[in-house]
Amino acid sequence: MTVALSGKEMAGKLEAQFPASIIESSRASLIVKSEFLLRIAWYFKATPGFDFDYLSSITAVDYGNYFELVYHLVSLEHNHSLVLKTRCYERDEPVVPSLVSLWQGADFQEREIYDLMGIRFDGHPNMKRIFLWDGFQGHPLRKDYSDGT
Amino acid sequence: MAVSKRYSYSDTELDRYEGGVIEALKARSGEAIPDPDEWLDEDLSQNILLTTVDAVLNWARRSALWPVVCFPACCAFEFIAIAASRWDFARFGMEVVRASPRQADLMITAGTLTWKMAPQVKRIYDQMAEPKWVIAMGACGISGGLFKGSYSVVPGYNRIVPVDVYVPGCPPRPETLLHGIMMLHKKIAKRSLMQEGK
Amino acid sequence: MALKTEHFVLNLGPLHPSTHGVFRLRATLDGEVIVDIEPVLGYLHRGIEKLAEGCTYKQNIPFTDRLDYLASMSNNLPYVMAVEKLAEITVPERAEYLRVIMVELQRIVSHLIAVGTFVQDLGAMGTPLLYMFREREKILDLFEMVCGQRLTYNYMRFGGVSHDIPDEFLPALAKFVDRMPGFIDEYDQLLAENEILLARTKGVGILPKDLAINISASGPVLRASGVKWDIRKADPYSVYDRFEFDIPTGSISDAYDRYRVRIEEMRQCVRILRQAMEQLPKGKVLTEVPLKLRPPAGEVYAHIEAPKGELGFYLVSDNSDKPYRFHIRAPALINLTALRQMLIGWKLADAIIVFGSIDICLGEVDR
Numbered sequence: 001m002t003v004a005l006s007g008k009e010m011a012g013k014l015e016a017q018f019p020a021s022i023i024e025s026s027r028a029s030l031i032v033k034s035e036f037l038l039r040i041a042w043y044f045k046a047t048p049g050f051d052f053d054y055l056s057s058i059t060a061v062d063y064g065n066y067f068e069l070v071y072h073l074v075s076l077e078h079n080h081s082l083v084l085k086t087r088c089y090e091r092d093e094p095v096v097p098s099l100v101s102l103w104q105g106a107d108f109q110e111r112e113i114y115d116l117m118g119i120r121f122d123g124h125p126n127m128k129r130i131f132l133w134d135g136f137q138g139h140p141l142r143k144d145y146s147d148g149t
Numbered sequence: 150m151a152v153s154k155r156y157s158y159s160d161t162e163l164d165r166y167e168g169g170v171i172e173a174l175k176a177r178s179g180e181a182i183p184d185p186d187e188w189l190d191e192d193l194s195q196n197i198l199l200t201t202v203d204a205v206l207n208w209a210r211r212s213a214l215w216p217v218v219c220f221p222a223c224c225a226f227e228f229i230a231i232a233a234s235r236w237d238f239a240r241f242g243m244e245v246v247r248a249s250p251r252q253a254d255l256m257i258t259a260g261t262l263t264w265k266m267a268p269q270v271k272r273i274y275d276q277m278a279e280p281k282w283v284i285a286m287g288a289c290g291i292s293g294g295l296f297k298g299s300y301s302v303v304p305g306y307n308r309i310v311p312v313d314v315y316v317p318g319c320p321p322r323p324e325t326l327l328h329g330i331m332m333l334h335k336k337i338a339k340r341s342l343m344q345e346g347k
Numbered sequence: 348m349a350l351k352t353e354h355f356v357l358n359l360g361p362l363h364p365s366t367h368g369v370f371r372l373r374a375t376l377d378g379e380v381i382v383d384i385e386p387v388l389g390y391l392h393r394g395i396e397k398l399a400e401g402c403t404y405k406q407n408i409p410f411t412d413r414l415d416y417l418a419s420m421s422n423n424l425p426y427v428m429a430v431e432k433l434a435e436i437t438v439p440e441r442a443e444y445l446r447v448i449m450v451e452l453q454r455i456v457s458h459l460i461a462v463g464t465f466v467q468d469l470g471a472m473g474t475p476l477l478y479m480f481r482e483r484e485k486i487l488d489l490f491e492m493v494c495g496q497r498l499t500y501n502y503m504r505f506g507g508v509s510h511d512i513p514d515e516f517l518p519a520l521a522k523f524v525d526r527m528p529g530f531i532d533e534y535d536q537l538l539a540e541n542e543i544l545l546a547r548t549k550g551v552g553i554l555p556k557d558l559a560i561n562i563s564a565s566g567p568v569l570r571a572s573g574v575k576w577d578i579r580k581a582d583p584y585s586v587y588d589r590f591e592f593d594i595p596t597g598s599i600s601d602a603y604d605r606y607r608v609r610i611e612e613m614r615q616c617v618r619i620l621r622q623a624m625e626q627l628p629k630g631k632v633l634t635e636v637p638l639k640l641r642p643p644a645g646e647v648y649a650h651i652e653a654p655k656g657e658l659g660f661y662l663v664s665d666n667s668d669k670p671y672r673f674h675i676r677a678p679a680l681i682n683l684t685a686l687r688q689m690l691i692g693w694k695l696a697d698a699i700i701v702f703g704s705i706d707i708c709l710g711e712v713d714r
């Protein structure tokens with residue numbers, strides 16, 4: 001059984017190393033500030049005991065006044081998982097750091113989020129639309145999207 | 150959108166050009182599709198032909214309908230099922246599924262069509278030799294089906310190519326598709342050379 | 348004097364017979380050698396995630412059917428599991444067993460097509476694929492018995508499955524399960540030692556273990572790279588913890604290993620089916636749930652080991668009757684990430700084989 005690590009406990013462990021980096025933490029997830037995302041992700045990937053070597057999935061949710069990015073991390077070695085999140089309060093030009101340098105599996109998924117949600121990933125090697133064509137207006141998964149019909 | 154006259158294009162240029170093609174096709178999709186035989190002038194239709202010639206020609210045409218590869222989505226697997234041994238459309242002289250549109254005269258549109266895909270399908274249709282027919286297979290082929298309301302789906306193939314027979318279902322059972330093919334045979338049998346060009 | 352040559356861009360697809368759907372590769376070639384290759388996706392992007400936000404939870408089950416249309420049953424399962432988790436619905440035991448039976452049959456179907464089209468890409472036109480379609484039709488008959496559809500089943504419901512199996516189902520399944528190992532042996536005879544298959548797939552398209560993990564590969568692609576990771580064992584769902592089966596893995600991580608892993612997995616499927624049939628309890632197959640289900644606000648992620656890899660659904664509920672966010676973690680899309688690294692430096696003809704060995708389904712890649 002994959003053990004879901006508690007976001008609250010993780011927050012306690014992170015506090016010393018990355019002060020003021022956490023927005024919120026609960027049993028189910030850990031929400032960090034986006035400027036710390038890359039460093040915290042690296043910490044989780046490289047610290048023995050955590051060894052999150054596998055980034056299972058990335059997705060984004062549009063909550064109106066902010067976007068939330070959800071990262072499902074798994075460690076194949078210890079068989080435990082963690083839901084890491086970050087938020088982006090910008091709507092016109094949202095940018096968050098890319099995790100491709102840590103997990104290449106993020107490549108297509110980040111492009112997908114850029115395409116459908118319009119969030120730009122800083123540091124992504126090939127940031128362009130993946131599903132829709134060049135010239136498509138808007139980002140359909142945003143809640144305020146309408147295609148004019 | 151005009152393409153610059155250079156030998157090679159960067160990826161971005163290609164993307165932008167392709168995007169332009171899609172948008173142009175989308176803008177035109179509400180218009181009526183012109184008759185491809187329009188260029189045949191009156192001379193031909195004024196010629197006199199015997200009905201038996203028609204019959205032989207139509208028999209030959211309908212007994213060897215060669216489908217072109219056009220399998221965007223799920224319906225493709227029901228199409229492949231009728232190509233496999235159980236339903237075996239080789240019985241109707243159709244087993245040669247052609248990858249080259251120039252050797253085919255039937256397009257069975259097995260699957261959802263998206264705007265991104267539409268220019269390619271249109272091009273394949275344009276490249277097929279006359280006379281040619283189209284069977285819209287499945288709900289998606291007819292109207293966009295389950296995905297009709299989507300921002301990226303073409304609501305029916307008849308927006309971009311003229312359709313002869315509609316086969317409903319999601320996906321249609323192989324028997325249904327065979328029935329559709331039979332209906333197309335009937336349609337071809339009624340065709341007369343005299344009508345061509347009208 | 349050295350001849351000056353230029354790189355040359357070749358476009359494969361989107362309507363290309365060996366691309367398994369509307370997939371496109373933009374390859375930059377030096378002669379026959381690939382210097383760069385870029386998959387161009389989206390030719391089947393139907394916007395399911397957006398459409399699902401406008402439909403009720405129950406109306407969304409048919410959308411999941413049309414994701415990986417070669418494995419519709421396996422797509423139903425993680426979605427209903429996610430909603431059940433969110434709304435705390437319990438599933439009768441008999442229904443859990445029926446789900447396992449359907450999903451394992453579906454895995455056989457998916458692997459049959461994967462192997463069949465893969466060897467077809469190698470040049471074995473028709474014959475092996477027709478053999479595999481023969482068995483596929485038998486399984487589709489079983490599915491038709493339980494839900495009346497051949498391809499898009501819409502069989503699983505929140506709290507169980509839509510119908511109990513008819514009386515003829517179990518004898519027919521037993522017959523199939525008895526005969527299937529023989530059929531798999533037959534494929535092995537035809538293919539495993541085939542010289543052309545060996546020559547063209549051994550050592551081709553190697554995906555090293557570390558890279559496989561780093562690109563989040565899953566399913567047979569990950570296991571062929573020597574990682575013993577199967578969600579059925581690692582994070583057992585449904586009643587998988589009650590069955591005995593092995594996880595086949597590869598050692599060289601090449602296209603041949605991926606082919607072998609799929610063949611071996613089919614044998615394991617038969618094993619699971621046998622046990623599931625023996626243990627199948629009696630009883631109800633569906634818990635009553637309200638038609639307009641309103642799960643409490645919250646979020647959930649449920650995943651299963653689908654034939655192509657880890658298929659997950661991430662749902663956000665705002666306590667209305669429609670999901671606020673409906674995200675699909677598509678294994679085939681993510682497995683494709685490695686394609687570029689696996690192909691650079693190889694010949695164009697190998698591209699088709701490596702691509703075929705990943706086994707994708709465009710409905711799921713593009714959604």
Ligand code: SF4
Nearest residue numbers: 223260287288289319
């Ligand atoms: S009609 Fe149904 S089965 Fe056919 S392509 Fe559309 S969704 Fe798929």
